[in-house]
Amino acid sequence: MAETSKPAPHPSPLTQPYWDGTAQGVLRIQHCAACGKPRHYPRYICDACHSFDTVWKDSTGRGTVHSWTVAHHAFHPGFAGELPYALVVVDLEEGVRALGRFAEPSGNGLRLGLPVRVGFVQGGGGFALPVFTPEG
Amino acid sequence: MSLRDKVAVTGIGETAYRRGATRSSTELQLEAALLAIADAGLAPREIDGIIPIGITGAPAEELATNLGVAELRYSALTPMGGASSIAAIQTAAAAISAGLCNHVLIAAGRNVTSGARAGVRIHQMPQFHLVTEFELPLGAIAPAQLYAPMARRHMELFGTTSEQLGEIAVTVRGHALLNDNALMKKPITLADHQGSRMIADPFRLLDCSLESDGGAAFVISAADQALDMPQPRVLVSGIAEGHPDSPSAITQRPDMTRLGIAKGAPRAFAMAGVTPADIQVAEIYDCFTWVVLCQLEDMGFCGKGEGGAFVQGGRLRLGGALPVNTHGGLLSQAHMLGLNHVVELVRQLRHQADRRQVQGVQLGLATGYGDLGDGAIAIMRRG
Numbered sequence: 435m436a437e438t439s440k441p442a443p444h445p446s447p448l449t450q451p452y453w454d455g456t457a458q459g460v461l462r463i464q465h466c467a468a469c470g471k472p473r474h475y476p477r478y479i480c481d482a483c484h485s486f487d488t489v490w491k492d493s494t495g496r497g498t499v500h501s502w503t504v505a506h507h508a509f510h511p512g513f514a515g516e517l518p519y520a521l522v523v524v525d526l527e528e529g530v531r532a533l534g535r536f537a538e539p540s541g542n543g544l545r546l547g548l549p550v551r552v553g554f555v556q557g558g559g560g561f562a563l564p565v566f567t568p569e570g
Numbered sequence: 571m572s573l574r575d576k577v578a579v580t581g582i583g584e585t586a587y588r589r590g591a592t593r594s595s596t597e598l599q600l601e602a603a604l605l606a607i608a609d610a611g612l613a614p615r616e617i618d619g620i621i622p623i624g625i626t627g628a629p630a631e632e633l634a635t636n637l638g639v640a641e642l643r644y645s646a647l648t649p650m651g652g653a654s655s656i657a658a659i660q661t662a663a664a665a666i667s668a669g670l671c672n673h674v675l676i677a678a679g680r681n682v683t684s685g686a687r688a689g690v691r692i693h694q695m696p697q698f699h700l701v702t703e704f705e706l707p708l709g710a711i712a713p714a715q716l717y718a719p720m721a722r723r724h725m726e727l728f729g730t731t732s733e734q735l736g737e738i739a740v741t742v743r744g745h746a747l748l749n750d751n752a753l754m755k756k757p758i759t760l761a762d763h764q765g766s767r768m769i770a771d772p773f774r775l776l777d778c779s780l781e782s783d784g785g786a787a788f789v790i791s792a793a794d795q796a797l798d799m800p801q802p803r804v805l806v807s808g809i810a811e812g813h814p815d816s817p818s819a820i821t822q823r824p825d826m827t828r829l830g831i832a833k834g835a836p837r838a839f840a841m842a843g844v845t846p847a848d849i850q851v852a853e854i855y856d857c858f859t860w861v862v863l864c865q866l867e868d869m870g871f872c873g874k875g876e877g878g879a880f881v882q883g884g885r886l887r888l889g890g891a892l893p894v895n896t897h898g899g900l901l902s903q904a905h906m907l908g909l910n911h912v913v914e915l916v917r918q919l920r921h922q923a924d925r926r927q928v929q930g931v932q933l934g935l936a937t938g939y940g941d942l943g944d945g946a947i948a949i950m951r952r953g
């Protein structure tokens with residue numbers, strides 16, 4: 435049974451605020467509290483000023499498509515029933531990138547620069563995962 | 571001080587490559603190590619440096635114990651996935667040149683039939699914990715899925731086509747047919763490539779490397795000592811590793827179409843005092859077809875975005891201007907973590923490559939790629 439259930443994230447103190455955000459339907463991005471530089475995925479210190487102090491800010495959830503892939507082979511049995519599905523890399527307005535599912539599983543309509551907006555879908559372990567939909 | 575021509579590859583060894591090996595990864599690693607040590611004309615006890623490769627084989631201590639090494643003076647790890655074995659040459663060259671040791675064994679063994687497959691292995695590695703937490707739950711599991719967005723962006727930006735990727739697959743398969751120790755025995759056409767099932771767009775089945783079992787190893791020795799050893803001398807003239815920006819997650823990389831080798835290659839060419847135009851054979855890490863194309867650009871064989879046109883027209887075939895993966899590579903010989911690329915380059919430069927020999931070759935290179943973008947390059951010459 436465990437073999438076919440989807441893999442779930444294992445949040446750490448470093449990443450817990452991100453998952454608290456997705457559970458509330460918000461994409462939260464870690465920022466340096468000292469110089470303001472955003473970073474994703476979460477890190478221990480700022481690579482610009484090396485401060486340990488962080489603040490989490492809500493993303494607008496808007497961005498543009500940087501690249502993508504469409505999965506046609508399940509490398510984990512938990513995803514075998516979902517094929518095909520599209521994964522999309524998004525340049526968020528905040529200046530960092532996010533990976534999410536694309537709302538259209540065939541990937542139809544994807545192009546570089548396509549404006550998208552984040553939503554959420556339930557994944558393994560009941561965690562909310564980002565899914566991006568074309569704007570407008 | 572430069573490492574140019576300071577060390578030589580003095581011994582090479584590889585087991586038969588197969589699927590369903592009965593020996594364990596450690597046994598395969600030892601089998602290849604013994605072959606390489608014998609090829610160098612050494613006794614196992616004379617090895618005094620060990621750099622084990624891969625996460626499935628044995629650590630240096632266990633290899634030393636099994637080999638009866640008299641005095642292990644140096645051991646190290648170069649955890650860079652498929653770039654590890656060539657990064658290990660750099661480490662070995664530095665250690666030997668500093669007088670720390672004389673003969674460094676670099677060896678790997680894999681038994682993936684009985685062990686973890688590609689989609690599982692990567693998420694067991696601590697350096698990828700953020701990919702495991704943020705990407706795996708979305709269904710970004712295996713290297714094919716993690717690397718595909720790099721290739722897709724390259725195609726969208728530069729017009730690179732699936733047929734151009736197929737040209738690499740067909741070329742390398744043709745070379746495998748000239749190698750008795752290659753898993754793939756049937757020729758393929760571009761139509762076969764285009765008809766193979768999609769795995770992770772744009773990668774089709776025939777864009778992906780094999781899963782296979784086996785062992786490979788080589789011995790690095792000081793260049794002056796190599797003159798007294800049995801094989802034709804193959805010198806390491808240029809060596810470098812390079813790490814991409816955002817080494818731990820492809821999605822966060824400023825330029826997704828530029829690999830770590832782009833940083834290392836200029837250092838290796840400068841060290842060797844040669845340019846890409848001088849290279850007569852290239853064994854290029856080929857976990858996926860597109861990774862070959864991108865490395866050709868990143869090493870300066872052509873400009874960024876020009877790789878698609880560069881690989882066409884038979885340029886990479888035996889008899890072409892730049893024969894690539896003359897052994898069949900990871901795509902059609904076996905997935906031996908790129909150690910098989912080093913073994914093949916040495917064979918070519920010794921003029922021991924049999925039916926697939928590049929005639930008169932004096933200078934060539936081998937590359938490694940792994941861990942989401944790390945790169946390594948070794949430029950070698952006969953001399």
Ligand SMILES: [Zn+2]
Pocket residue numbers: 466467468469470471480481482483484485
């Ligand atoms: Zn800062």
